[in-house]
Amino acid sequence: MKNRSKIRGVLGAMTGLAIxxxxxxxxxxxxxxxxxxxxxxxxxGPGISAGATLVASNSVAWASSPNSINGTLVSEVWSGDAxxxxxxxxxxxxxxxxxxxINGLGQFTISSFAGFPNIDVTYDSTTPGYVxxxxxxxxxxxxxxxxxxxxxxxxxxxxxxxxxxxIDTGASNWYVTDASLIDHVAVPNVAxxxxxxxxxxxxxxxxxxxxxAGVCMLAYLRRWNRRGR
Numbered sequence: 001m002k003n004r005s006k007i008r009g010v011l012g013a014m015t016g017l018a019i020x021x022x023x024x025x026x027x028x029x030x031x032x033x034x035x036x037x038x039x040x041x042x043x044x045g046p047g048i049s050a051g052a053t054l055v056a057s058n059s060v061a062w063a064s065s066p067n068s069i070n071g072t073l074v075s076e077v078w079s080g081d082a083x084x085x086x087x088x089x090x091x092x093x094x095x096x097x098x099x100x101x102i103n104g105l106g107q108f109t110i111s112s113f114a115g116f117p118n119i120d121v122t123y124d125s126t127t128p129g130y131v132x133x134x135x136x137x138x139x140x141x142x143x144x145x146x147x148x149x150x151x152x153x154x155x156x157x158x159x160x161x162x163x164x165x166x167i168d169t170g171a172s173n174w175y176v177t178d179a180s181l182i183d184h185v186a187v188p189n190v191a192x193x194x195x196x197x198x199x200x201x202x203x204x205x206x207x208x209x210x211x212x213a214g215v216c217m218l219a220y221l222r223r224w225n226r227r228g229r
Contacts, residue, residue, distance in 0.1 A: 029085065031120045035145025038136040045122030045166055048090060049082035055089070056174060056193060064185045069105060069158075071097040071181070075192040077174045085120065086170035091193055093150075094129070095181065096161040103183045104155030108162070112177040112194030113137070113169075114144030120168040121148070129163035130156045155183070171195030 031043050056077040063070035074094045081090040097105050113119060121135050133153035137145050150165060177194035181187040 029120060031122050032118050033121045033135060033137050033148070034117060035137055035140035038134055039121055040134040042132050042135050043122050044125035046083050047124035047126050047164065047166065048078050048092065049080075052078045052081040052090070055079050058176075058191060058193065060191050062181055062187045062190045064181075064183070064187045066185075068102045068185055069097065069181065069183050069187065070101055071095060071105075073179060073181070073190055073192060075179075077193050081168070084168040086118070086168055088168075088170035088172060089174055089195060091167045091169065091174070091195070092124070093165045093167075093179075093192065094127075094162055095156075097156055097158055099159035101158035104152075104157050105181060105183060106152055106155050107180075107182040108132075108150040108152075109180045109182065110148045110167075110177070110192060110194060111146050111179070112175075112196075113148055113167075114146040116169055116171070116195060117145070118170075119148075120166075122166050122168075123162075124164040124166055127164040129161050131163055132165065169195045 031039065031045070033039055054076060056075075058075045060073050060075075061071070062073060072095075074096070076092045078090040078092065084090045093108070093110065095105065095108050123131055130152065132150040134151045136149045136151065138147040138149075139145065148167065150162075156162065173196040174193050175196045176191055178188065179190045179192040181190060
C-alpha cells in the first residue's frame with residue numbers, strides 16, 4: 001500500500017508539473033530561424049543597442065574566378081546587445097557588390113550555426129541597403145542546421161550593398177568561419193565570424209518555464225509530505 005501511495009504521489013507531482021509548465025508555454029518569436037526553416041519576408045529590427053561592445057570586426061575583399069562578381073564582406077561580433085533576447089553574442093553581416101561586377105548577387109551563405117536550434121534573424125532598419133528576399137537554414141538531418149542562407153530574388157545589382165543583417169545567438173564565444181557569395185558561380189571560403197558553443201544559452205521563455213515548473217513541483221511535494229506525516 002505504501003508503494004502504491006508513493007507511485008500515486010509521484011504521478012500527481014508529474015501531473016502538477018505538466019499543468020504548471022503548460023501554463024507558461026509561449027508562442028515562438030516570429031524572427032526565430034530553426035534548422036530547415038525560413039523567414040519570408042525578412043523582418044526589420046532595431047539593430048545593435050547602445051552600450052553594446054564590439055568584440056571583433058573584419059572587412060574582406062572577395063572575387064569569383066573568372067571575375068564576374070566581386071565585392072567586400074563586412075562582419076562584426078557584438079556582446080552586451082540589449083536587443084538580443086538570447087543574451088549572447090550578436091553577429092552582423094553586410095555585403096558590398098562592386099560596380100565592376102558583371103553579374104548580380106543571388107545568395108550569401110554563412111556556415112557554423114550547427115548546435116544552435118534557435119537563432120533570430122532581422123535586418124537593421126537604421127541602415128540603408130538591399131533587403132534579402134528570404135532567409136533560409138539548412139536541415140538538421142543534413143548538417144545540423146549549419147548554413148544560414150540570405151537569398152536575393154532577382155539578384156542584387158552591381159554597385160549596391162545589403163542592409164546590415166543581424167543574427168542573435170546565445171553563444172558566448174566566436175571564431176573565424178567561412179561564407180560563400182553566389183551567382184551562377186560561387187565564391188567560397190570568404191572569412192567571416194560565427195558562434196562556437198555547441199550548447200546555446202537558454203531562451204528567456206525556457207528559463208521562465210523551468211523556474212515556474214520548479215516552484216510548482218516544490219510546492220506539490222511539500223503538500224504531499226505533510227499528508228504523509
